[in-house]
Amino acid sequence: MDLLSDLTPLFFFLTIAGTFVGIIFGAIPGMTATMAVAVCLPLTYSLGLINGMALLLGLYVGGISGGLVPAVLLNIPGTPSSITTTFDGYPMAQRGEGERALKLGIAASLFGGMFSLLILYLFAPALADFAIKFSYVEKFLIIFLALTVMAALSGNMLIGIFSGVLGMLISLIGAYDVSDGGNGEYRLMFPFMEYYLDSGFSLLPVLIGLFGLSAILIEAEQGVPEDSSLSKMEISRSTPFRWTDFGGQFINLFRSASIGTFVGLLPGVGGSAASVLSYSQAKTFSKTPEQFGRGNPSGVIASETANNGLTGGALIPLLSLGIPGDSTTAILIGAFTLQGIQVGPLFIGQNVETWNMMIIAMLVANIAMFVIMFYAIRNICKVVTVPKHLLFPVILMMCVVGSYTINYGIMFDVWTLLIFGLVGYLFHRIGLEVAPFIIGFILGPSAEVYFVKSLESYGNLTIFFTKSWIAVVLWLLIMGSIWLSVFVARKARA
Amino acid sequence: MTNYISTAIAGLSLAIGVAAALPAAAQDLPSNLRIVIGSTSTGGDTYQNSSIIADALAAELGINIKVDAVGPAEGFKALGRDSSGSTMMIFHDHAYLGELYGVRGFDNIFEDYRVGPTVSINPGNAYAVPKNSPYQSMDDIFQAAADGTRVRVAIQPGGVSEIGFSAMKNAASVLNPGSEANIVAMNTGSQSDKDQLLFDGQADVINASIQSNEQYTQLPADDQKAMRFVWLTAREATIQGANPEGMGAMTRDDMLKYVSPTTSVTLDGSEDFTFDKEFFFIYNKDMDPALVEAIDTGLAAVFDKGDVQNTLKASFFIPNFLPSAEAQAHLSEKRATYEKVISAIGSE
Numbered sequence: 003m004d005l006l007s008d009l010t011p012l013f014f015f016l017t018i019a020g021t022f023v024g025i026i027f028g029a030i031p032g033m034t035a036t037m038a039v040a041v042c043l044p045l046t047y048s049l050g051l052i053n054g055m056a057l058l059l060g061l062y063v064g065g066i067s068g069g070l071v072p073a074v075l076l077n078i079p080g081t082p083s084s085i086t087t088t089f090d091g092y093p094m095a096q097r098g099e100g101e102r103a104l105k106l107g108i109a110a111s112l113f114g115g116m117f118s119l120l121i122l123y124l125f126a127p128a129l130a131d132f133a134i135k136f137s138y139v140e141k142f143l144i145i146f147l148a149l150t151v152m153a154a155l156s157g158n159m160l161i162g163i164f165s166g167v168l169g170m171l172i173s174l175i176g177a178y179d180v181s182d183g184g185n186g187e188y189r190l191m192f193p194f195m196e197y198y199l200d201s202g203f204s205l206l207p208v209l210i211g212l213f214g215l216s217a218i219l220i221e222a223e224q225g226v227p228e229d230s231s232l233s234k235m236e237i238s239r240s241t242p243f244r245w246t247d248f249g250g251q252f253i254n255l256f257r258s259a260s261i262g263t264f265v266g267l268l269p270g271v272g273g274s275a276a277s278v279l280s281y282s283q284a285k286t287f288s289k290t291p292e293q294f295g296r297g298n299p300s301g302v303i304a305s306e307t308a309n310n311g312l313t314g315g316a317l318i319p320l321l322s323l324g325i326p327g328d329s330t331t332a333i334l335i336g337a338f339t340l341q342g343i344q345v346g347p348l349f350i351g352q353n354v355e356t357w358n359m360m361i362i363a364m365l366v367a368n369i370a371m372f373v374i375m376f377y378a379i380r381n382i383c384k385v386v387t388v389p390k391h392l393l394f395p396v397i398l399m400m401c402v403v404g405s406y407t408i409n410y411g412i413m414f415d416v417w418t419l420l421i422f423g424l425v426g427y428l429f430h431r432i433g434l435e436v437a438p439f440i441i442g443f444i445l446g447p448s449a450e451v452y453f454v455k456s457l458e459s460y461g462n463l464t465i466f467f468t469k470s471w472i473a474v475v476l477w478l479l480i481m482g483s484i485w486l487s488v489f490v491a492r493k494a495r496a
Numbered sequence: 497m498t499n500y501i502s503t504a505i506a507g508l509s510l511a512i513g514v515a516a517a518l519p520a521a522a523q524d525l526p527s528n529l530r531i532v533i534g535s536t537s538t539g540g541d542t543y544q545n546s547s548i549i550a551d552a553l554a555a556e557l558g559i560n561i562k563v564d565a566v567g568p569a570e571g572f573k574a575l576g577r578d579s580s581g582s583t584m585m586i587f588h589d590h591a592y593l594g595e596l597y598g599v600r601g602f603d604n605i606f607e608d609y610r611v612g613p614t615v616s617i618n619p620g621n622a623y624a625v626p627k628n629s630p631y632q633s634m635d636d637i638f639q640a641a642a643d644g645t646r647v648r649v650a651i652q653p654g655g656v657s658e659i660g661f662s663a664m665k666n667a668a669s670v671l672n673p674g675s676e677a678n679i680v681a682m683n684t685g686s687q688s689d690k691d692q693l694l695f696d697g698q699a700d701v702i703n704a705s706i707q708s709n710e711q712y713t714q715l716p717a718d719d720q721k722a723m724r725f726v727w728l729t730a731r732e733a734t735i736q737g738a739n740p741e742g743m744g745a746m747t748r749d750d751m752l753k754y755v756s757p758t759t760s761v762t763l764d765g766s767e768d769f770t771f772d773k774e775f776f777f778i779y780n781k782d783m784d785p786a787l788v789e790a791i792d793t794g795l796a797a798v799f800d801k802g803d804v805q806n807t808l809k810a811s812f813f814i815p816n817f818l819p820s821a822e823a824q825a826h827l828s829e830k831r832a833t834y835e836k837v838i839s840a841i842g843s844e
Contacts (some may be wrong), residue, residue, distance in 0.1 A: 040538045040565075044547065134721065137696045153734070180654040182686040186599050200601055269688045321722070325688040325706060326539070335537030342810050344744050346711025347721060386547050387798075402715035404615060410532075455684065459698045 006021035008359050009050055016049070016057040017363050021370040024064020028071075029382075031078045031210045032404015035065020036330045041334055051341040051356060056363040058337055062330050063115060063313055063367035066273070067401040068376065069371070070107040070306055071382055075100055076397065078214040078424035082205060083273035083309035085440060086281040088173025088213065089155070090294065090301030098241065101383055105243035106299050108375045109415055110255065112305035115368040118266065122321075123361050126350065130322030133267045139469040142270060143476035145445050148275045150480055151282035152438035153487040165435040169442025174450060176202030176459060182451050198414045207405040207418035208443060212436050214401045215419060216426025218394045223427075245335065247299060254284050254300055255307050262308035266315020266327045273312045273328055276445045280308030283479075292493065316365065321349055321357065383417045507514070524786045526582045529561045530575045531556075532762060536567040536588035537579040537620065541618045541707070545775045545813055546586040549795075550614050557794045568594065569601040575609060579782040585617070588775045589656035592831045596838050599654040600825070604762045605778055606828055612777030612788065613795055614823040617814040619730040620706035621658060621773050622648075622754070626694060627715070627722035634727050634759055637701065641679050642672035650682040650690040650699035650760055656773055657690075657703040659834055660729050660761075663769040665841040667761045695720055706751070707812060710744040727761060729771040737814040774816060774830075776823055789795040 022044070027038035038061040044055025069080030074091035087107060094103035104485075123131070136144075149166065156162025175191050176199050178184030191199050248255070258280040264278035284304035285294045294301050316327030324346035326332035338345045343353065350357045375382075387395070405419040406412070429436055456465060466473065511551055546563045554561040566574065567588065575585050594602030605611055623634075631637050631647075641647050649664065661681055667829040669676040682699045684690055687708045693699035695699040703721070715722035728735065728751055735751045742748045752758065756768035763769040779788060795817055798804050805815040818826060 006711060043538055047551075070732075131720070134692065134695045135696070180599055181652060181685055183652065183689065186654065190815065196600075197573075201567070269692075270686075306634075319688075323688075323691075324711065325691070332537060334539070336537075336543060339539065339541075339544050339811070342812075344707065344711060346708070348711045348714055348744075382733050409570065410566050412566070412570060451685070459682070459693070459696070 004153045005355065005358055008355065009362070010053075013053055013056050013359075013363070013383075014366060016053050016086055017060040017366045018370045020057040020060025021064035022060075022326065022374055024061040024066075025068035025071075025371065025374060026064075027061070028065040028068020028080045030400050030404060031072055031076075031080055031214050032206050032250070032401055034069075034081045034206065034406055035062050036333065038062075038065045038406065039330050041332045043340075044335055046337045046340055051337070051343060052359045054337055054341070055334075055356070055360055056366075058334055059360060059363040060367040060370070061335070063310070063364065063371050065330070066309055066313055067108070067111045067115075067371045069309070070104065070111065070376075074103045074107065074302070075383065075385060076214070076398070077217060078210060081273075081309075081442060082209060083277045083312065084305070085209070085274065085444075086277045086305035087302055087309075087383075089281065089305075089437060090296070091293070091297045091305075093297030094299070101379060102241055102243040103248070103299070103302050104379050104383070105376060106247060107302050108372060108379065109245075109492075110303040110306040111246070111260075111310040111472060112368055112372040113255050114259045114262050114310035115313055115364070115371070115491075117256075117307075118263040118311040119361065119364050120318055121263050121316075122314040122364075126318045126322045127347075127440055129267055129318050130347075133269070133319055134323070135470065136268050137469070138452045138455040139465055140472050140476065141220065141268060142449065142456055143466065143473055143480065144265070144268065144271055144279070145275060145449045147450060147476055147480050147483060148278045148282070149442065149445055149449065150483040150487065151278050151285075152283065153309065154285060154291075154440070154490060155437045156256075156435040158493040159487060161433065162435050165429070166438035166442035169439035169444075170446035173202065173443040173446035175199055178450075183455060186453070198417075202447075203418050203422075203478075203479065204409055204412075204415050205444060207415045208422045209440060210401045210404060211419040211422030212426040212429075212440055214397060215423025216436070218398060219423060220430055221390065221394065237398045242468070247351070248303075251303055253299065254303055256286070257283060258304045258307035259311040262311020263315035263318075265308075266312040267318040269319050269325045269327055270448065272444075272448065273309055275448075276308045276312045276315075277305045278441055278445075280304045282483055291486060291490050295315045310368075317360075317364075319346065321360075323347055324349065361442040509842045510635050518760075522726065524581075524784065525557060525559055525790050526580065527559050528582065529559055530569040530574075530583045531561055531563045532566045532583060532585050534568040534571050534585065534590060535736070537563050538565045541620075541773075541813075542586070542588060542775065544811060545618070545808075548804065548807050548811065548813075549586065549775075549798075552798045552807075553791070553794050556798045557790070571797070572603070572609075575778065575780050578673055579781075581783050581787040583780070586615070586775055587778060588618070588656065588773050589659075589771070589827075589830070591778060592827070593659055593834065596831070596835055597658060598656045606824070606831070608781060609781060610779040610781050610820075611787065611824045611827055612779050612820050613792055614774050614776040614816050614818045614826070615735055615795065616808050617730070617737075617816045618705075618773045618812075619734050619751075619814050620708075620730045620743075620812065621656060621660065621771060622704045622706055622709065622725050623664075623701055623727040624694075624704040624709055624713070624723040624725050625701050626712070627717040627719075627724045629699070629700065630746065631726060634664075634667075634761055637679075637726070638668050638671050638675070641668045641675040645678060647679050647701060648682050648699045649679060650684050650693040650702040652685055652690070652703070653681065653683045656771075658835070659771055660703060660727070662834075662837050662841055663729070663761050663771070666763070666837045667769065669841060670762050670765050694723065701726070706743050706746060710746050714745050720753040724818050727759050729769075730755055731770040731772055732756060732780075734772050734814055738812070739809050741774075743812050744794070757790060763837070765823040771834075772816075774827070776827065777820075788820050795819075
């Protein structure tokens, strides 16, 4: 009865409104689900725990899902976990299948979200016990596995690896942060840069600089006629979305949702790794891996299923261990703390009502996300009919505002945006690859910390091969991924 | 028309009246105040504490206050740039411990900034062992070190997490000179990283907190995740200030078993080491003293009313308002004590 009394109109309103606002945050380059949840966290004071959670979980699901829209239509990932959506979503949009790509992504997101919610509800404590089997060693190998996708993302494997390693190198600029257990020493920069770069370059400005600003610079170089728009990409009726598009995608959906959920439950590994891993595995097991990156619907499905699969997965360690699975759930802990609720291994048993309401909120949020996005998509697609000379300044403004606000008003983040916009433009001119670069940039810091901490804890390199059966399985996947990259590269050359 | 003018004049008079009723110093404060905090987390104790104080202070002074979780480096930069009083900082003892441990980006806050009032204490800083650990107490740990056993302690270096570890080494050195070499740091990151090292068997002791780890102490001993507290660093008087029900299954009386004098980590052989994690304001060095006074006065009024104490206690914080001058002296004395500990054993 308590459960029914909590299911008030306000609860549903907050969940749906949160989802809607989250979608908007996710769809604006530079604004993320994490930011949406952080902005609304103080509201939980007045709303109470259950209604506050309804709002925050709606924002979380919506924020993760909204990143799909600019990724497909503008080739700008709205959130870091949408990077791999651009690889096939944007080529699909370019050939007139924008609506199809978006609807595939939305439906895949719903599947990923529902799958992870089911896993969360049924297996949370057991999976949390499994998650703690993953020490620094296994986490490093997961990051390593995700990094192997760098080689496969480029037309030229060597250029892809070089770009990725360059991204990793640049991600290590700044201090080896003591908050990660590092020694606090500065690396890879001159003394005059220390004031600005002590924490390194921020991810979001780098991301939207490379994808958003550089694209505008490239277009500007080519010249933008006044009547131009991206409308040819709009809703082509030649290849409309059909539910039968999911025929033959069951394994892809299941595998990607599993990867998303699994990566979500490993604290610290992060949502970007989920979509990258899922994308690389979809490519590895595809009969036509060479079609990935050229508008293959399987790529969009893999990426979007995984990043929404993360939502339920990241709540598993939060609610079963009191350990957040990603940056957004780290803020959700604050909502519990503000209400004086302890989150730890006994949380679910001691707070059954809250637990059930959170599950219901996630369910409602996923359904609301699907309904809002699926049926609004034709209108959303109209953004590409806006003439470029009007659209690009608006995108640029959003990029600047997003960069400035992401870390609560740091001007250097705007400079970072501009610097990496130029870097992206230069990459385009000299033939380097942006996608492997950004994956290296995202995963580099985690790879460093997990590698160094593994050695500090266990003392030698053999531990990476001998630590556990999980490590052996991960090595097999790594070898398979590398083999596939070489195979595809040779096939392409032949 | 006349009615409109009368209403406008009445409204203006009312506004002037209200403004006149405010303390003179409060009028010097900017109407929009930004409080940066030394943490990037909006889920942690620094943000929670700062939000509670900011909300109460904003209501008292009739101004807008926004809390931004920018982290220590960006926080100090923002503070250094703005002497107008529009930007202030709330942080805890890490602000001076970072400097004592030589962490880059941390300056001497007593020389390069102006230390403001303290507001509260988080009494939860703790050290824990696996539930099936052979170490039942801190004495067991010091004895093990004296017997030549290597005791690995998981900490986040350079601040609050490390000061307890330094105190352990210092105590080992006092009790059995040379044994401190057997107490070694496993430098890591967040609380989950420290927990994971314990789960992996890569640490014998971890820096923990009552808030994050209390539920783990309720698990059965055969659970890989089960933990047991061995030391709370807070002063006995601080814990006495907590609500009797404590947190989770751990009552205030339970907590008192893990603090000095019942649990002893000696400072110098005669006195015990204690550490309260205190939250306080930090200002730009050149900020107008009238604004310092305004914040002191505002906070005094907030704490006089008493509501904020209830809010803080409900969130397991101990209210601890000290005006700027007293806070400076108090924190300066703390810093001097910990400087001696750190220089006695050398930081790792």
